[in-house]
Amino acid sequence: MAILVAMTQWLTLSRAAHILGISRVTLQKRIREGDLPSFDGMVDAEDLQRAWPQLDLDASGSFEKTRAIREDAFAKRLRERVLPSQEALAQRLFAQGQELAELQRTLTRYHRLVEDLRARLASLPRPLAAELGRILDEGLARAISVPAPQEDLRALDAMLRVMSAHVTVKPSGHEFFVEGSETLLKAALRAGLSPNYGCGNGNCGLCKARVVSGEARAVVPSDYHFSEAEKAQNHVLMCTCTAHSSDLVIEVLEAGLPEDIPEQRIVTKVRAVDVLGEDMMRLHLQTPRSNRLRFLAGQRVTLGLSAGVASSDDLHAELPVASCPCDDRNLIFHVRRSTSADSQVEAAGDFTACLFAGLIKPGAEVSAWGPWGRFVLQRESTRPLVFVAIDQGFAPINSLIEHAIAVDAAESITLYWAATQAGGQYLPNQCRAWAAALDEFSYRPLDLAGLEAALAADSTLAGSDVYLAGPAALLAPAEAALRATGLPAAQLHVEAV
Numbered sequence: 001m002a003i004l005v006a007m008t009q010w011l012t013l014s015r016a017a018h019i020l021g022i023s024r025v026t027l028q029k030r031i032r033e034g035d036l037p038s039f040d041g042m043v044d045a046e047d048l049q050r051a052w053p054q055l056d057l058d059a060s061g062s063f064e065k066t067r068a069i070r071e072d073a074f075a076k077r078l079r080e081r082v083l084p085s086q087e088a089l090a091q092r093l094f095a096q097g098q099e100l101a102e103l104q105r106t107l108t109r110y111h112r113l114v115e116d117l118r119a120r121l122a123s124l125p126r127p128l129a130a131e132l133g134r135i136l137d138e139g140l141a142r143a144i145s146v147p148a149p150q151e152d153l154r155a156l157d158a159m160l161r162v163m164s165a166h167v168t169v170k171p172s173g174h175e176f177f178v179e180g181s182e183t184l185l186k187a188a189l190r191a192g193l194s195p196n197y198g199c200g201n202g203n204c205g206l207c208k209a210r211v212v213s214g215e216a217r218a219v220v221p222s223d224y225h226f227s228e229a230e231k232a233q234n235h236v237l238m239c240t241c242t243a244h245s246s247d248l249v250i251e252v253l254e255a256g257l258p259e260d261i262p263e264q265r266i267v268t269k270v271r272a273v274d275v276l277g278e279d280m281m282r283l284h285l286q287t288p289r290s291n292r293l294r295f296l297a298g299q300r301v302t303l304g305l306s307a308g309v310a311s312s313d314d315l316h317a318e319l320p321v322a323s324c325p326c327d328d329r330n331l332i333f334h335v336r337r338s339t340s341a342d343s344q345v346e347a348a349g350d351f352t353a354c355l356f357a358g359l360i361k362p363g364a365e366v367s368a369w370g371p372w373g374r375f376v377l378q379r380e381s382t383r384p385l386v387f388v389a390i391d392q393g394f395a396p397i398n399s400l401i402e403h404a405i406a407v408d409a410a411e412s413i414t415l416y417w418a419a420t421q422a423g424g425q426y427l428p429n430q431c432r433a434w435a436a437a438l439d440e441f442s443y444r445p446l447d448l449a450g451l452e453a454a455l456a457a458d459s460t461l462a463g464s465d466v467y468l469a470g471p472a473a474l475l476a477p478a479e480a481a482l483r484a485t486g487l488p489a490a491q492l493h494v495e496a497v
């Protein structure tokens, strides 16, 4: 008689969210509300199934959808060869084979135990033996009736563990996934983390991490020399190593506050200059492969034109970075044409004048130094996020939103974008795309008068973290409207752009 025993399968929150195609924050919310038990940052697949009954294949299509997404991702990885090395695949399959073998040994032991019990029952008086036999059969029937979706959860998890390595960062507890043979640094940045790093190509040693458990292997050559003590403690370079085992735990220094990031000065190249509107341009810079700019989402940098682009070699502007640090080597800026009404724009007038005059062309060198400012996400907060942008104040807000989405920072995101001129929301499609793609994202384009009324009517603000950015002269009324809602001062973050 074949006997199956339902066994607990623990999943990390990230892995569970990854499998189900839901946000990690949504999972955390259900745990906080008491709907889903968790132990030490893990959840049981069975509890997950109970908390998400809609995952039932017949009741809704959500599980099918999740499976289709995963299968598509799997096929895409195969097509694009975004796969771990053959050696890593072999090791991960071997590890899974060992787990399966262990499981099989356990099942065999249970099987023998049940057979032994059944044999002993035969020696008992008949009515008692029949009753105990019935109890045993019913118990076994319950144990093997594992719901199909839960079995699917296990199958998906097994597949993901082979394809994508799961990395846990100590002491922060942050987690990320490594796809194919990408480096730990690239995967961590893509996930919105802020590990310490410098050159990005194995020379400076700033991205050192200590492997606590699992295995990391070099995929990029490097001449960096570790000390004997570092070798003994399993130090690796995040920019040259990938995860070899399915699960890797590393100890890393992460930047959490603006003061954790050193001032840097690098030379970038203009990749593109696009017109976003009558008075708005998008400047796309790219950092050198070997010298990226570390910054936190929402921070500013100073851009300077090198001699040759303009007659003066001291044309500079301090601008918020509109892209996310997770956007690899790309730095995006939204630049407004200078007007006499805005002193900050006026101070950068020569730089922006050069941009609008077409003097800053693709291929030109632009120096960038910084980062500056404290308009960054409060890392430990899980409150809903409300972003309020006025005109070009959307630039740092864009960076914060991309970052918040990358790190799954909040259970809901609301964006108010007020413009002083009709059509002043210069990237409307992008905002609509966020709202269409993310269940918990809402977007409200407004004029200034509409903004004050909308904020006054929003009863959720007092329980949210609110980020307000815009031209200095236009911030006061919005700030007053926000404070009037009872929003605590510590939850309001304001940036003049």
Ligand code: FES
Pocket (backbone or CB within 6 Å): 197, 198, 199, 200, 201, 202, 203, 204, 205, 206, 207, 208, 224, 237, 238, 239, 240
């Ligand atoms: S960032 Fe310089 S060695 Fe990794």
